[in-house]
Structure formats: C-alpha cells, structure tokens
Amino acid sequence: MNKVTIIAIDLAKNSFQVCKFNKGNSVAYNKAINRKALIELLGKHEPVVVAMEACGGAHYWARLAQRHGHQEKILQARAVKGLQLKQKTDKNDAYAIGIAAQLPHIRPCCVMSEEEQGLQSLERVLTLQIKQRTALINQIRGLLSEFGIVISKGIRNLVKSLPDVLEDGENGLPMNYRQALYAQSEWLKQYTEQIDGYDKLIAEHTRHHSTCQKLSKLEGVGPQVALGLTVRLGNAQEFKTGRDASSCIGLTPKQHSTGGKEHIGHISKFSADKRLRSLLFQGAMSVVHKVVLREPRTVKEQWLKKLIERRGKKIAAIALANKTVRTAVALIKNNDDYQPALLAV
Template identity: 45%
Template structure:
C-alpha cells in the first residue's frame, strides 16, 4: 500500500478537492475538480490508494474507484482531523486525508455494496417515519389534554378518541381549530399507513435474505435488528475479533486505564451505532420481560436470570446486547446457524 501514489479526495456535492501524493510524501498536485472531471481522473490515473473521509458519497466513489483498479481507504473524519495543518481549507483537508491514509494506525471504515445501502436506506426511512409519528401523536395528545380530553396510551385509543372529538358538535372547539385538527389527524393516519408499508417491505426483505433469517434466530432480534446487524457486521474481515465488533456498535464499557490499573466504566453515549444499540437494548428488554414469566430453557437464559438477580434488568439488557453482537459476528464470520445450549431436562 505504501508503494502506491495516494489520491486523497475531499468529498463534496459538485466540487471536489483532489491531492495526489507520492509514496515519498511529495505533493504532485492539489487541485479542485468537478464531478465529471473526478470521474475522468479516477479512470485515467494508474492504480493508486484512493483515500477519503467517511461522509456523504463515500460508498459510491469507493465502489467506482475499486472498479477502476484502485485501492480504497475511507476514514473517520475525527481521525483525519489530527493530521490537519494550518487553517481549515479544502486544500489542507485533502492534504490531511493523504497523510492520514498512509498511517497504519488509522483504521479504514466499512464500505457498503449498493444492495446493502438500499437495505440501510429502508431502515433510515423507517426510523424517520417512527420519529414523525411519535412527534405528531404526542403533540396531538398534549393539545387535546389541555382541552380536557385525556387520551389513554396507545394508537388504538387515539384512533378511537379523535374521531369522537371531531364529531362532537357541542364541545366548544372553534371551527378553525376543528379544521386544523382534522387535517392533522389525516396526516397522522397517512404516517401510520406509510410506516406499515415500509415495515411490510422490511419484513419481506428480512424473510428472503438468508443472513437475516439466520440472525433472527438470536434472542431479541427481529427484522429491524437482523438487517442492521447484517449491514454493520457482514464484512467480518473488517473486525479483528468479536469484541471489536461489539465496541464498534457501542455495547462495551469505556476503558480508562493507567499505571497498569484497568478501570472499566459504563458504555459510552458518544461513539457507536446509537440506533442499533437502542434497538438491541429494546430487544433484550423484551427477552427479559418474557423470561420473568417462565423458567430458563437454555444456558444463556440461565446466565441472564442470574445476572438480573445480581445487577438488575438494565445492566443485564446491555450484557445480552453485547453477547448478541458477538454471537452474530461469529455466525457471519463462520457462516453458521445459532445453536443455543439447552438445559438438561
């Protein structure tokens, strides 16, 4: 890799800064090019190490560069920033990317195929629809509560209450507010239908994908978690071991060790895949709620019950999420199915 020229690209939408650096560290050029010129440049340059920050457009340009015979290294912007010299300009950014790409300690980010990007995009759209639905229904509940209409929790209760409020002619609501309320109610119903359709397609994708089918054998893993785990862990060679995979998602404790003394803290709220960690936690809590109603059937469930007794449900849920990620990594790396160890009858 060190014997190749480095083509460092500071990505943007239409104007790209490209810095070409020799293996000896000499800058050949550092210029701004258009989108069409970048396509031409990657096609005409001899095989090089194409480096870029992991941001919008990274996966497309990485796939294109690989198709032209280049090696690709996409890096976290946080890692690249340490090599920035001088003020923040496009030229300095591109030069920092070129320097960072030659450092072996700067780890490359994962690159997704187009199919994986499509699956990830379905998850992102679903996530946005869920946020919009929650925000819209909460606002509607709060406004009606202020007007002395307390509505029980749940979409079914809201679906029953709002039409009754709109049909009640003697409730003193102004005509303008009644019209706006009706329009907002129609908007919420559209959100429900769109979310239901996206989840239907998501479930279909997970049911026809062999990897997602295997991952759904794990405790607390449904279509959403299965597709998310596949997207993050499918390139198993990206991680040295299962602990690195768990740390990438953010379900390992933060370490602050010095002087030979190891100090392990709580999980960090900053790094990692926050949404996947959140859904894994929700899935783990669902497993814990079900386990409270029956006896343990597997060795893992027995371990989970003992952990709940010692540390509580929330710590146990994070521990189960950690174990789920590690098991999923092993399944994808070894191409095996999940085989829980059953307790003796």
C-alpha cells in the same frame, strides 16, 4: 518521476479536493476538481490507494474506485480530524485524509454494496416516518391538553379517541382548530399505513437475505435488528474481534485509564450507532422479560437469569445485546448457523 501511491479525496457535491501523494509521502499536487474530472481521474489513473472520509456519497465513490481497480479506503471522520493540525480548509482536509490512510492502526470502514445501501436506505426511511409520526402524536396530545382533553397513552388510544373528539360539539374545541385536527388525524392514518407497509417490506427482504435469515435466529433479533446488523457489520472483516463490533455500536463501557489504574465507566451517549443500539436493547429487554417469568431453557438463558439477579434487568439487557453482536460477527465470519446450547433435562 516519483510514483503516485495515494489519492486522497475530500468529498463534496460538485467541487472535490484531490491530494496526490508520491512515494516518500511527498505531495504531487493538492487541487480542486469538479465531478466530471474526478470520474475521469479514477477511470484513467493506474491502480493506487484511493482514500476518502466517511460522509455522504463515500460508498458510491469507493465502489467506482473498486470498478477501476483501485484499493479504496473509507476513513472515519474522527480519525481524520485528529490529524488536522492547521486551520480547516479543503486542502488541509485532503492532506489529513492522505496521512490517515497511511497509518496502520486506523482501520477503514467496509464498503457497502448497492443492495446493502438500498437496505440501509429502507431502514432510514422507516426511521424518519416513525419520528414524524411521533412528533405529530406529541403535538396533537399537547394541543388537546390545552383545551382540557387528555387521552390515554398509546397510539391506538389516540386513533380511537380522535373521531369522538371531533364529533363532540361540547368539548370546547374552536372550529378553526377542529379543522386542523381533522387534517392531523388523516396524516396520522397515512403515517401509520406507510410504517406498516415499510415493516412488511423489511420483513420480506430479510426473509430472502441469507445473512438476515442467519441473524434472525438469535435471541431478541427481529427483522429490523437483523437488517440493521447486516448493514452495519457487512462481511465483518472490518472488525478483528466481536468486541470491536460491539464497541463500534456503543455497547461496551467507556474506559479512562492512566498510570496503570483502570476506570471503567458507562456506555457512550455519543459515540454509538444509537438507532441500532436502541433496537438491540428493546429486543434484549423482551428476552429478559420472558426469562424472568419461566425457567431457563438454554445455557445463555441460564447466564442471563443469573445476571438479572445480580445486576438488574437493564444491565442484563445491555450485556445480552453485546453478546448478540459478538455472536453475529462470529456467524458472519465463519458462515455458521446459530444453534443455542440447550440445558440438560
């Protein structure tokens, strides 16, 4: 009897497709099982490689496989899709996952702990609240402009102006919309209070997290950026070099080379961690604005100021964000503290 080497799982909510590979890459079986049967399979089976695609619930199943002595592999969906040559079915998906798990050049994603996943969930909740508040603000401004009421930019100006708009009986607002506008103003207050609360909660967790404290010393890195980097990088063993990490986040230019000719383009608009990249860029821009107004104090600021003069502020900010990610990887891997190199006086 051939020994099982890989169990490939196409994850879902209740029905899971499991493909078992024997030694020699022959398929023992490829069948659908329910959640209870999958838990029993992982608990009773001898330790093997358990591979799955990165999706909802992948980290939960990977941690469960770890607890039962299995070697887990979470694979990027894009890597698995490139190996699926037939029609898209659950059987073909599970088979492609098993094949991808055997290829040495496809590196698995790191498995997040429950604490790290909780921090990620906290950041996701904050992101959703910000999006909902932004959508509400845009709707209020758009509807008021239809009645000729224009309010200056900024959340503070809108919050400050809404009571006056509601109390003004001669501004042309009909009573039916005035009632809805009052409800919207109350929602806006609630969103703002919730966002402030999440900001304080994130700041509190980052103060008590060793990796977040380490990364917070980097230029342009605040609590949200430190949290995002901590969750995304993990123990940084997923990345061979710092450039791999910055490329994964989307801070390196795309390359389209052929025939010995290299063509370097712009940073990717799609293959990126857009939320984290946006936060890194905002933090880097704040550093750029400060460096422009004063003399550089460190070697990195000296490099940044020269880059701003050559290429402009935005490109310099992306370069600084790229360097920040690379430095973060080195700090996590080497368990070092960040100490900027000061210029000689």
